Amino acid sequence: MQIELKNIHKHYGPVRANDGVSLTIRPGTIHGVLGENGAGKSTLMKILTGFTRKTSGTTLIDGHALDIDSPAMAAQYKIGMLHQEPHDFPALSALDNFMIGRVSGISSHRKSHRSELISISTQLGFTLDPDAQVDRLTVGERQQLEIMRLLALNIRVLILDEPTTGISRTQKEILFASLKQLASDGKSVLLVSHKLEDVMALCDEVTVMRQGKVSGRMTAPFDVNQLLQMMFGTLPSPPVHQPAIPGKPILALKDITAPGGRAGLNNCNITIREGEIVGLAGLEGSGQGVFLRVAAGLTNPTRGQITFHDEPLNGSGYHDFKKRGGAFIPASRIEEGLIPGLTISEHFSLNEKQDRFFMTGKTALNQALKSISRFNIKGRPGMDAAALSGGNQQRLLLSLLPASPTVLLLENPTRGLDLGSGHWVWRHLQAQAASGSAIVFSSSELDEIMMVADRTIVFYNGAVVMDTPTHQADADTLGRAVAGGAVPQ
Amino acid sequence: MTIPGSHLSIWGRFRQMTVSLIAVFMFTTLVLYLAGAPPWPAYYHITRGALGSWIKFSHVIKAWIPLMLCSCGLLYTFRIGLWNIGVEGQVMIGAVLATAVLRTGVDDSAPMVSFFLAFPAAILGGSAWAIIAGWLKTRGEVHEIFAGLGMNFVAQGVILWLIFGPWKRPGVASMSGTALFPDYLWLSYVPGFRLSPVGLVMAIMALVATALMLRYTRIGLNLKAIGANARAAVLFGLRPGRYMLLAMAFGGGFAGLAGAVQVTGVYHRLIPAISSNYGYLALLVVMLANYNIWLVPPVALFFAGLNVGSIQLPIVLQVDSSLAGVIQGALVLTVLAVHGFREWRKIHRRRSTENMAAKEAPADV
Numbered sequence: 118m119q120i121e122l123k124n125i126h127k128h129y130g131p132v133r134a135n136d137g138v139s140l141t142i143r144p145g146t147i148h149g150v151l152g153e154n155g156a157g158k159s160t161l162m163k164i165l166t167g168f169t170r171k172t173s174g175t176t177l178i179d180g181h182a183l184d185i186d187s188p189a190m191a192a193q194y195k196i197g198m199l200h201q202e203p204h205d206f207p208a209l210s211a212l213d214n215f216m217i218g219r220v221s222g223i224s225s226h227r228k229s230h231r232s233e234l235i236s237i238s239t240q241l242g243f244t245l246d247p248d249a250q251v252d253r254l255t256v257g258e259r260q261q262l263e264i265m266r267l268l269a270l271n272i273r274v275l276i277l278d279e280p281t282t283g284i285s286r287t288q289k290e291i292l293f294a295s296l297k298q299l300a301s302d303g304k305s306v307l308l309v310s311h312k313l314e315d316v317m318a319l320c321d322e323v324t325v326m327r328q329g330k331v332s333g334r335m336t337a338p339f340d341v342n343q344l345l346q347m348m349f350g351t352l353p354s355p356p357v358h359q360p361a362i363p364g365k366p367i368l369a370l371k372d373i374t375a376p377g378g379r380a381g382l383n384n385c386n387i388t389i390r391e392g393e394i395v396g397l398a399g400l401e402g403s404g405q406g407v408f409l410r411v412a413a414g415l416t417n418p419t420r421g422q423i424t425f426h427d428e429p430l431n432g433s434g435y436h437d438f439k440k441r442g443g444a445f446i447p448a449s450r451i452e453e454g455l456i457p458g459l460t461i462s463e464h465f466s467l468n469e470k471q472d473r474f475f476m477t478g479k480t481a482l483n484q485a486l487k488s489i490s491r492f493n494i495k496g497r498p499g500m501d502a503a504a505l506s507g508g509n510q511q512r513l514l515l516s517l518l519p520a521s522p523t524v525l526l527l528e529n530p531t532r533g534l535d536l537g538s539g540h541w542v543w544r545h546l547q548a549q550a551a552s553g554s555a556i557v558f559s560s561s562e563l564d565e566i567m568m569v570a571d572r573t574i575v576f577y578n579g580a581v582v583m584d585t586p587t588h589q590a591d592a593d594t595l596g597r598a599v600a601g602g603a604v605p606q
Numbered sequence: 607m608t609i610p611g612s613h614l615s616i617w618g619r620f621r622q623m624t625v626s627l628i629a630v631f632m633f634t635t636l637v638l639y640l641a642g643a644p645p646w647p648a649y650y651h652i653t654r655g656a657l658g659s660w661i662k663f664s665h666v667i668k669a670w671i672p673l674m675l676c677s678c679g680l681l682y683t684f685r686i687g688l689w690n691i692g693v694e695g696q697v698m699i700g701a702v703l704a705t706a707v708l709r710t711g712v713d714d715s716a717p718m719v720s721f722f723l724a725f726p727a728a729i730l731g732g733s734a735w736a737i738i739a740g741w742l743k744t745r746g747e748v749h750e751i752f753a754g755l756g757m758n759f760v761a762q763g764v765i766l767w768l769i770f771g772p773w774k775r776p777g778v779a780s781m782s783g784t785a786l787f788p789d790y791l792w793l794s795y796v797p798g799f800r801l802s803p804v805g806l807v808m809a810i811m812a813l814v815a816t817a818l819m820l821r822y823t824r825i826g827l828n829l830k831a832i833g834a835n836a837r838a839a840v841l842f843g844l845r846p847g848r849y850m851l852l853a854m855a856f857g858g859g860f861a862g863l864a865g866a867v868q869v870t871g872v873y874h875r876l877i878p879a880i881s882s883n884y885g886y887l888a889l890l891v892v893m894l895a896n897y898n899i900w901l902v903p904p905v906a907l908f909f910a911g912l913n914v915g916s917i918q919l920p921i922v923l924q925v926d927s928s929l930a931g932v933i934q935g936a937l938v939l940t941v942l943a944v945h946g947f948r949e950w951r952k953i954h955r956r957r958s959t960e961n962m963a964a965k966e967a968p969a970d971v
Binding site: 415435436439444445446447452453454455456457458459463464466467468471473474475476 | 822823824825827828830831834835837838839840841842843844845
């Protein structure tokens with residue numbers, strides 16, 4: 118079955134998630150859709166599978182224009198999707214999951230379903246116990262189960278969304294072998310991924326997306342550098358960097374392993390020194406977020422040592438970190454950083470020393486007025502923090518920080534900000550670093566990291582794969598490391 | 607939990623409340639009609655039963671007092687986003703502890719000491735009972751609704767055990783409760799009205815204290831902050847778990863006080879139905895008042911009036927005595943339905959504006 122997407126647009130208000138995307142998937146091939154997080158891959162797949170309606174554009178299936186407006190309709194046209202998070206019933210057995218949605222009439226025909234499951238399983242080289250309860254299976258095995266369920270529904274197009282996240286290398290090999298077999302059986306396979314190595318190992322054809330648009334296409338054999346350029350655009354050459362004079366170590370993480378995010382954090386060793394600006398690079402969910410939260414004491418590591426000025430800080434929580442002059446600003450400002458429903462003034466009230474029973478309100482109001490003018494926040498003290506724009510929310514968060522913090526941990530500090538606001542934020546942070554604060558930030562923009570960081574740490578799949586002074590690295594090396602092309606140190 | 611309607615002005619809240627009341631009225635009419643009771647005479651008798659005479663109105667106030675106390679306590683727990691459904695059991699334990707202390711005052715040389723001690727004991731008892739549920743929530747990750755509901759059953763069991771066991775009347779043990787206390791252990795009351803002004807003063811003081819606490823103290827702001835965004839509150843140095851326990855302690859304390867008032871001011875003994883479901887009813891009062899403290903007194907008065915007014919209904923209209931319960935149940939459902947509809951409409955509106963935006967966006971390029 119041939120699928121053609123022509124000039125697909127999807128707009129969410131002013132945001133163009135898909136901005137004129139065209140794509141052809143030929144039967145019997147494995148087609149890769151490659152791109153960073155937020156490039157518009159998931160939106161495109163949601164349109165193809167009927168979870169979201171497109172704003173405009175045409176979908177052609179075997180040459181016929183069709184409007185797939187519900188997941189049921191996608192199923193009718195034999196388009197099946199393997200989601201990133203398993204959509205199954207963990208409390209039921211593998212066989213039960215396999216049968217769900219396909220049983221009609223009075224008898225469940227358990228026996229015939231069992232033999233069907235076993236026969237598909239052996240065909241694809243899977244080894245799966247039909248009676249195992251699904252929540253005892255690994256993520257890889259749950260994927261295998263879901264693929265078999267989709268195949269039993271006679272799908273002709275299989276879409277996989279980041280299928281290699283959270284599965285072992287062996288399972289990945291089994292998965293790839295089975296996908297190649299499906300393609301040779303004439304099915305169309307669409308692999309959505311931000312991992313260069315997966316796409317290169319598996320696909321016949323690749324469409325690269327960037328900022329909602331198709332930024333390039335390529336057929337096997339692939340050229341890594343060209344793909345990287347399509348993914349990230351032309352990276353600016355790094356500005357000449359004054360290497361920060363390394364101060365005394367403040368915060369040290371040793372052999373840290375922690376859960377969270379997509380990949381967790383594995384065996385991480387990082388020491389942060391006074392006055393340095395450290396950029397954390399990596400695709401979203403590669404471990405940077407978990408690292409920041411572990412360092413802040415918000416997430417407890419399952420293994421390893423955290424020390425602050427040589428004192429152990431394990432498991433004592435964010436309050437201890439805050440007491441030592443540390444602060445954390447999360448990426449989702451209004452969901453995690455500010456309190457919707459509370460005014461700007463009330464935020465300053467919360468931020469005061471909690472030593473009196475009654476609030477005076479006046480000191481907080483003064484503080485709010487002072488910060489509004491100093492940080493150039495567009496808002497009044499009595500305004501709900503949720504009513505502020507993203508940039509102003511970030512300014513408010515920065516204005517709530519202690520005057521001279523020891524360590525600042527920032528998650529995507531300039532995400533969603535326009536260029537001017539972003540530069541303003543960095544001028545402010547650089548001034549703080551100059552007075553001795555250590556600043557650690559994550560960013561999905563390599564350009565930003567190369568511009569401001571003294572030191573760059575690259576995360577891939579929950580592990581640190583590169584830790585280098587920024588001026589010693591070039592865009593290509595970093596880009597390759599971000600996409601998983603670096604040898605772990 | 608987000609507090610519905612918390613963004614609205616007083617006028618907006620008032621309008622929402624009116625919509626709820628009209629819906630309640632229509633649904634109740636339907637229920638009465640289906641039950642074979644003529645709706646208009648039923649309303650007439652409910653009104654007469656509640657407001658027909660000063661004596662009757664004093665009964666309404668008598669119901670209003672525990673309702674107000676429980677509602678004030680619930681304002682703390684709702685503020686931090688907790689559903690303190692265990693308020694019912696907290697009333698009961700307050701009543702139990704008040705009774706326990708009062709019993710030491712019978713035949714004692716200084717009965718007044720135990721009389722005055724009964725109130726703090728009840729407050730502490732209610733608080734402790736609530737803290738158990740709060741602790742299960744913060745430490746054991748048991749949802750406070752389940753913990754609270756479970757604790758309600760335990761409290762009811764404790765009361766029945768005491769009435770039929772250790773505290774039974776000499777010679778007889780019956781559902782009518784423990785032996786009546788001597789009148790020097792009663793809350794003073796206006797002769798002829800059987801209404802205690804002390805209880806009334808307590809309810810009003812609870813209202814004022816709660817309003818002050820929530821509006822002008824750090825605790826009030828911190829509860830609100832945690833209720834609105836617990837994760838962000840942590841970054842401001844607050845510990846949500848501790849404040850949840852604190853809110854539960856306040857909620858349970860007010861409920862326990864309500865229990866003590868029921869014992870000392872209304873029944874003068876411990877009876878199995880000492881809480882009279884006022885805890886559950888208070889949940890409804892606070893929700894209908896849209897979590898606004900100044901709307902709580904009138905709404906509580908309305909519910910107290912309905913409660914007292916419908917007592918006479920079975921006798922006057924020859925309908926089954928369970929009808930009063932059915933009306934209250936209908937009330938609960940209607941209020942929840944109106945709240946649900948409001949939320950649904952909010953989401954629906956958001957969606958349609960989103961769709962509009964998608965349609966209006968230029969589709970060329």
